[in-house]
Amino acid sequence: MNIKQLISESIDVPLSMVDNAIILARSHVKKFELKKKNDKFRIIHQPSKKLKVIQYWLIYNIFKEMPIHAAAVAYRNELSILDNAERHKRNKYFLKIDFKDFFPSLTFNDLLPFLESWKSSRTDLFINNELKEIIRKSCFYTNDKLVIGYPSSPIISNIIMFDLDENIQSIISDNKYGNVIYTRYADDIIISTDKAGACKEIYKEISTLIKSTITPSLSINVEKTKFSSSSGGSATVTGLRVCHDQHITIHKKQKDHIRLLLSLYAKGILNEKDEKSLIGHLAYCHHVDPAFYSKLSKKYFKEIATIRSSHMKN
Template sequence: IARKEKIEAAAKAWARKKEKEIVYLGENVSAGLNNLQDSDAERLKKNNLTDIASAEQLAALMKIEMGQLRFLSYHRAVSRVSHYKKFTIPKKTGGVRTISAPMPKLKTAQHWILENILDKILLHDAAHGFVNKKSIVTNATPHLKSEVVINIDLKDFFPSVHYPRVKGMFRKLGYNEAISTIFSLICTEAEQDEVEIDGVKYYVKDGNRKLPQGAPTSPAITNIICRKMDARFTGLSKKYGFAYTRYADDLTFSASGDALLKLKQFIALVKKVISSERFTLHPDKFKVMRKGARKEVTGIVVNEKPAIEKKKLKKFRALLFQIEKEGSIAGKKWGNSKNLLAAIKGYSNFINMVDPVKGKSLIDRANKILEQHKFAHVIVHKAKPKVEPVVIQKTTSTVSQSQYVSTTTAATQQVAPEKTDSKKPWWKFWS
């Protein structure tokens, strides 16, 4: 009887502990979960963030039960459930892009982290992708009328950022080991294989945890991680007489005149920085556009003023004329989109953003077509409730505002030229 009572008492004690603490979240990720004392109050204050002392406090702030927090952050080798829905969409350049869209409960948790933590962090001025009041136009503008423009793409940008690096980012923001672990597990996913045994589907871990392309937190995390790289490239560019901007994984450098005498040396140094920052240059997406050639930056022609490629603009006008003349959209397409009307809406908005003079008439024509064909473009964010922000005391950052800008939940503000999926375009999967 005494033994039974001891077992029952131990079970109750363990149950109480689980209600207030998270002591294990899976193999190779749980070592620091007991370390709740090493937060950096000075860094948290500098970043305008509140200290979160425990998993219990975090769950309360997120307004979820401890059991749900544990479920969302648990690192499983084998599971019968997945927190992500995976699918592919076509790329403009060919091939497919794999999207890992978080399920509603995980997406809600990610939005909480985004709005209460990541959005508060100051970014480098060179960052333009998923940044408040910035766009592909602001990214292209510094390169106008340059004699040479260099476009570089970072290969597998989100997937190349693994769990330890994400955890290190949260630690550098000032959070303790335990909270940084939980945040990093929520914001990353493990590579998985789907295996079916006796009619039951299992998800088996088959690789490292990494940033998912489709999570609302991924763009903000990469922007924060890239602050050092952006600063290095800005300094290097200034030294050699170049301009530099970054839109997510697209890096652009430009220069004119005597600066081009050291072009080869400059490119070699750029490649060196990319490698030292643990990224990989995409060999098929490295372009040097020289004097006399058409120069594009994030889809915008920058030879003189921000402009749309003439050939593509002419083709779009022809598409609108055809639909207006025939009164039918049957058999017609724009880009890789499965939804022609959504693609027309997206591209006309893109033109208007780049060139409002040309864009106004095209938007009017596009809207008439959309109205005629009863197009209703409604995106419902079921997993994005109104989140009450964490209330903290205002502080003054020591970081220069001229060098850094504040990040935002700006995925919904980015405008891209085409819609590539009938339900939601890829650039809005982060919203």
């Protein structure tokens, strides 16, 4: 049985549908723009429904079986942004590194060595040229690059980054830099340590490593590189503030915004759109900052109970 037949039988659709979805993979993609905080736009690629099904088959039958480095914390069901921040909370000094055009910098050729390596360790599923071509056409776009919006892009990026994650881990394992923790959330690298001055030296080493790495070919977004400390109150890990007492909380601006929405809701003047936004904010708080959520509940117990109840009914 070839791979297309296996996919066809697994998802219970005609083989012709699988064939057509792969043949038309790159031509049946919708593109739209999302405005970023800096007023620039991010292009999102939305695959056809048929192609999405094939991508999910590849995710659950191929990509989820492939190794991902322990430092990679994004796009993993068992991990959250809170788990990422928790790893760093005992350290005082922080370094944040961001990559330019992360997904489009990752190509099918970057993935190939990992497919070959994984194939050699497997006996139950043979990765042949047919499967490679299906992955190339279904999961990569123009010039065989990853794009934002494909369900398969996040996990593929984690697979491709395995060796670089391992090399960075080797750099920070030297005791001269103190007790160093390294995590990567998509294109955001977070380094923390208990030793003053170590982050600048680590940054030099990582910069050299990335410049000398051929695959994947990445470049650091220098404008977004940031040094901070928990004692200075500026240490942030994936949007969460790490305090000097190891407490993790959301930022003051976000707290003030949530209080404002609750106040408007209590007065009966919050519009439907903002009400939905408030529900999301409250769920987020409940997960990542339960202490703040408890404070809100004491003051707005009735309002929170009402809004949660109405949301559950809907």
